[in-house]
Amino acid sequence: MNLRKSLMTVAVSTLITSSVYAATPAKSDIIDNYADIAHATYEDSLITAKQLNTVLGQFLAQPTESNLKKAREAWIAARVPYQQSEAFRFGNALVDDWEGKVNAWPLDEGLIDYVAPGYGSESDENPFYSANIIANKTLKIGGVSVDASTIDKKLLAETLHEIDEVEANVATGYHAIEFLLWGQDLNGTNPGAGNRPATDFDLTNCSNDNCDRRRDYLQAATNLLIDDLTDMTNSWAVNGEARKDLLAKGTDGGLATILTGMGSLAYGELAGERTKLGLMLHDPEEEHDCFADNTHNSHFYDALGIKNVYLGSYTRVDGSTVSGSSLSQLVQNTAPIVDQNLRNKLNETEAAAQVMVDEADKGNTFDVLIGANNTQGNQVVQTFVNALVAEAEAIEHTISVLKLENIELEGSDSLDNPASIAAE
Amino acid sequence: MSLRISTSSKYAIFISLALAAVNVKAEISQTQWMKLNQASINEHILPGYQKLASTSEALEQATADLCQNLTDTHLKQTQSRFNDMLNAWQGIQHVQFGPIELLMRSYTIQFWPDKKNLTSKQLNTVLNNAEPATLTPDYFQTASIAVKGLPAMERILFAEQPLQALKQQTFRCDFLHAISSHLEMQTQNTLNEWKLYKKEFEYTSSEEGAYESAQEATIDLMKAQVEPLEVIRDLKLLRPLGKTDKAKPRRLENWRSRNSLLNIQTNIKSLHHQFSGAKDYSLFALLSDHGAIDLAEGIEQQFVALEALLAQVPAPLSQHINEPNVREQLLLITQGISLLHKSLDKSMSTLELQLGFNSRDGD
Incomplete structure (x- = not known):
């Protein structure tokens, strides 16, 4: 505890004289700027999802390989702002409750469409493991009957998504669309992503059957994503629900929310669930964007999102910037060493994520890096995990110097205490 | 005494405790942290x-x-x-x-x-x-x-x-x-x-050791004491219980070998032992020595009450989890675990120990 104690001493002594620094931002300005960045990030997610929809329209009109490639590129582009928005997920109960509709993962893709025999036919956890809704107009599984004659938004969102309370039954969101665009990645931990043929969507030259229903599914899932992103964008507008919830927590509650979101994403979710587990299971599907092999980008932009909220600045997809008062400025004026330390850690994480992006450019995507006998690749991923863990520690120091440990975050059962987070 | 009366009176213990006011008398020395660590180990x-x-x-x-x-x-x-x-x-x-x-x-x-x-x-x-x-x-x-x-x-x-x-x-x-x-x-x-x-636990402070102070080492021990309660509640109980009335027996831990209930009983018993079971020194003794005797005794009672509730649940759990009265018993146990967690959190803030982020995130 020596380090932490000495940091605290610095913090306390500078706090007394902090009024002399004119640059100390008002806490309410930091929170307003955070909410503005949230709004811009979700609006960018919505804009890029609409662009994806336009490109998909062209692909479905002319289901060629080159149009499929354009659709895949549009999906990858849509992930860029969305992943940065994940820093708003934990701590904001409204976002965390909504998130499962758009970004639930991992999924049992056999629920949606055909899969290779190696996938297996049954799961302990999930009776709908291989239900294949695209091939089956009616289903009767474990006493549950499903009328899937029409594939539309209602079927996906209200009947299929998380059917039978199984989280892996992901019928909606980015990863369902990803599976439809790429198909299963059958390369194991060798290079290569999913390779679904464009003709899977071709009504005149249909491969793998039920192309009409596959097209319906793709359109319904994309329209649903747009609806959900519209809701969340509005929720962060002035007078939107998420913004109101945040402001209702008071200034210290708001700051605790920001740091809670940063630390929870960095530590338990990104370092643990999405990265370290993959390293221990060596399973090619233990990666966030497993069909597209886009996990390196997803991780990179998650990390960037954390940095955005701390520095209070976001670069939009059109190149413009949303920025204002930041937590970093506040901490700089109360405990400069703590601020510098956290900024260093954010940069180190970014550098470690960049190495994964560079490896992917060489063909060594995340699933290759986590392979059982890829010592060097494993180390690249482990370095990223270590950087995130160090970053989470620096966030803890920040919570400590701002004296936010005992702020109760209302509206989130799982967050009894921002310093010990276990989101559902 | 019927089950309902006994459980609701235990529930009252859970509640009253989280509200108890506590003042720590004196600063705890590194020697005392070391004593706690060594006894636990x-x-x-x-x-x-x-x-x-x-x-x-x-x-x-x-x-x-x-x-x-x-x-x-x-x-x-x-x-x-x-x-x-x-x-x-x-x-x-x-x-x-x-x-x-x-x-x-x-x-x-x-x-x-x-x-x-x-x-x-x-x-x-x-x-x-x-x-x-x-x-x-x-x-x-x-x-x-x-x-x-x-x-x-x-x-x-x-x-x-x-x-x-x-x-x-x-x-x-x-x-x-x-x-x-x-x-x-x-x-x-x-x-x-x-x-x-x-x-690593035999020093009050160290330049090269795994911990810079005995108190820092205590934090690792306290994480082991506090954080698993959420895992037991959320993964071992609430997840198999499901959100609706239809439970998922195959989400129970070790349902195949019929150990689901015994696992939870063992977990709580072991956390209880860590809290107050060591003869040399314990968190219970440390709290008592520092003016938080009500809190210490309250937590002790919460453990005893939880163990009594768990003893009434029928095994194998996978065959009984769908019975309405068992569901009710288990939900009561999850509430008891939450309140115990709150009390332990309170003891951490009383002792000025910050456990920091934990690894349990995810959807």
Whole structure:
């Protein structure tokens, strides 16, 4: 505890004289700027999802390989702002409750469409493991009957998504669309992503059957994503629900929310669930964007999102910037060493994520890096995990110097205490 | 006294406690933190790992015998040794720091919950391929955690017709034994390394040690004391209970070997032991020595009440979890766990210990 104690001493002594620094931002300005960045990030997610929809329209009109490639590129582009928005997920109960509709993962893709025999036919956890809704107009599984004659938004969102309370039954969101665009990645931990043929969507030259229903599914899932992103964008507008919830927590509650979101994403979710587990299971599907092999980008932009909220600045997809008062400025004026330390850690994480992006450019995507006998690749991923863990520690120091440990975050059962987070 | 009255009066204990006001009298010295750490290690952690290593050795022996003699008696013997090792693990799994962190040991012993069915998928691949190389220590060193722990052994030992399946494919038993040997080695190494690692707790402050102060070391111990409660509540109880009235028995931990309830009972008993069971010193004693005696006694009562509630639940849980009265009992237990967690959180802030972020995130 020596380090932490000495940091605290610095913090306390500078706090007394902090009024002399004119640059100390008002806490309410930091929170307003955070909410503005949230709004811009979700609006960018919505804009890029609409662009994806336009490109998909062209692909479905002319289901060629080159149009499929354009659709895949549009999906990858849509992930860029969305992943940065994940820093708003934990701590904001409204976002965390909504998130499962758009970004639930991992999924049992056999629920949606055909899969290779190696996938297996049954799961302990999930009776709908291989239900294949695209091939089956009616289903009767474990006493549950499903009328899937029409594939539309209602079927996906209200009947299929998380059917039978199984989280892996992901019928909606980015990863369902990803599976439809790429198909299963059958390369194991060798290079290569999913390779679904464009003709899977071709009504005149249909491969793998039920192309009409596959097209319906793709359109319904994309329209649903747009609806959900519209809701969340509005929720962060002035007078939107998420913004109101945040402001209702008071200034210290708001700051605790920001740091809670940063630390929870960095530590338990990104370092643990999405990265370290993959390293221990060596399973090619233990990666966030497993069909597209886009996990390196997803991780990179998650990390960037954390940095955005701390520095209070976001670069939009059109190149413009949303920025204002930041937590970093506040901490700089109360405990400069703590601020510098956290900024260093954010940069180190970014550098470690960049190495994964560079490896992917060489063909060594995340699933290759986590392979059982890829010592060097494993180390690249482990370095990223270590950087995130160090970053989470620096966030803890920040919570400590701002004296936010005992702020109760209302509206989130799982967050009894921002310093010990276990989101559902 | 009816069940309802007794449980609601215990519930009242849970509630009153979280509201109790506490003032710590004096600053706690590094010597006192050190005393707490050493008592916990000598009387709680080391005996826990000792039991894990010895049950693991017995399981390895039983598995070796089984593969020589594929009889019903040997199967039952092995299943029984499996239950022993699982129980030893449940008594020490809350300790997530120190040598158990190395080489992914904790995850290796038990990867659960397995939301993606990977144990089944990966184990079937290994068994179908039946490559001799997958029986070697080299393979186990880098193999996926899904195929080298207790859940994989449980799938083989408690399959629908385990003996028949073992007789059909000798590789199946060989792989079972290979897992067991790997676990024996890992648990023995954990114990041996802890005997060295305990030296890290013999200083009040250190420049080069694992911890800069005895108080910093206490934080690791307290994480083991507090954080597992959420895991028990959320993963072992609420997740199988489900949000609606229809429970999911197969989401229970170790439902195949019918250990789901015993696991939870063992977890709570062990956390209780860590709290107040050590004779030399304990969190209970530290709180009492520092003016928080009401809080200390309240937490003690909460543990006792939880154990009493758990003792009333019928086993095997997988067969009873869908009964409305059992559901009600379990929900009451989850509330008790939440309130106990709150009280322990309160004791952490009383002692000015900050546990920091924990690893339990995710959807």
